[in-house]
Amino acid sequence: MNTVATAQMRQTAFGPDRALKGAAMLWFTVALAGQWLFVVYIAIFYGGSTLAGDFERIDGRVFHGFIAGDVLGNALFMGHVLLAFSITFGGPLQLIPQVRNRFRTFHRWNGRIYIATAFIISLGALVLVYSRGVIGGPWMIAANTLNAALIMYFAFMTIRRAMARDFRSHERWAMRMFLAVSGVWFFRLGFGFYAFITGGEMPGSQNNLEGPFDLSLAFAYSIVPIVILELYYRARDTDGPVAKTAMTGGMLALTAATGLGIFMAAQIFWLPNM
Ligand code: HEM
Known part of the structure; x- marks a missing residue:
């Protein structure tokens, strides 16, 4: 067989490269469905409650929703939820190659909005966290701060490399940013997945979110997805098939875990409030 034919076969055959790419795409597709379900929840719960003027309903859902007299805090909270809707809906569109390649102007403008939103939502949330405190105490504040810092650093690097x-x-960098922005979503999936594997017992989790599981998850949601992404890049960029095949298996397992986490988070957090 001549070398051209061999090269063509390598490109079309379902080898380790294509398997790894397919597994990554499958994960992203499942994640996208789960993120947009989160978007639907935000729109229906917060949009619906606001239009109906039912702020008590919002207060019943979050630790600090509306505090009498705290005009800045209340505005920041509502702004936070509005930006959460925009960033979770528009962000993933940046990562879809077909959208990026066919609609370049959209990619540029949506990208600018994505980066600006990332900074505004993170800085606003930091003001909220440090002025009002959070459920989970000082360690939760530290975990939130780490998430906000990573979002802003990755957003800065994303725009810098584009320029x-x-x-x-x-x-x-855009992929890292997407994972950091998805931190709050991973947090909910983590609880959902843990509820499933422990049959709802959830040892180490407390109502005040100060249990060892709660606080570990609060840091893990920022760190673990980034570590997995770096492993993925390494496997993708090596020559041998072993790392690629192992990573493909890992990605498929993660896809199943993500799907399960979405299903459980939807049952626990989102669907009952829609
Ligand atoms: C960038 C992506 C982010 C999204 C999509 C997002 C989304 C949300 C949503 C939807 C809520 C309402 C809670 C619910 O109904 O589940 C919320 C609340 C909150 N978020 Fe974020 N958020 C993001 C980033 C951050 C960051 C970086 C911080 C911390 C620095 C933060 C801190 C908070 C706090 C303190 C609350 C109120 C929680 C409470 O009082 O119970 N968020 N966020």
Whole structure:
């Protein structure tokens, strides 16, 4: 067989490269469905409650919703939820190659909005967290601060690499940013998944979110997805098939865990409030 035919076969055959890419795409598709379910919940619960003027309903859902007299805090909270809707809906569109390649102007403008929203939502949330406190105490504040710092750092690097026209690096930073922005969503999935595997017992989790499980999850939701992404890049960029095949298996397992987490989070947090 000549070398051209061999090269063509390598490109079309279902080898480790394509298997890994397929597994990553499958994960992203499941994640996208779960993120947009979160978006639907935000729109129906917060949008619906606000339009109906039912702020007590919102207060019953979160630790600090509306505090009498705290005009700035209340406005920041409502702004937070509104921006959460925008960033969770629009962000993933940046990562879909077909959208990126066919609608370049949209990608540029949506990207600018995404980056700006990431900074505004993170800075606003930090003001909220430090002025009002959070359920979970000082460690939860530290975990929230880490998440906000990572979002802003990754957003900064994403735009910087795009402006330098280094699109390979830009794409990697954008992916890191997407995972950091998805932290709050991962947090809910983590609880859902843990509820499933412990049959609802959830040892180490407390109502005040100060249990060892709660606080570990609060840090893990920012760190673990980034570590997995770096492992994925390493496997993708090595020559041998072993790392790629192992990572493909890992991605498929993660896809199943993500799907289960979404299903459980929907049952516990989202669907009852829609
Ligand atoms: C960037 C992506 C983010 C999204 C999509 C997001 C989304 C949300 C949503 C939907 C809520 C309402 C709670 C619910 O109904 O589940 C919320 C509340 C909250 N978020 Fe975020 N958030 C993001 C980033 C952050 C960051 C970086 C911080 C911390 C620095 C933060 C701190 C908070 C706090 C303190 C609350 C109120 C929780 C309570 O009082 O119970 N968020 N967020």
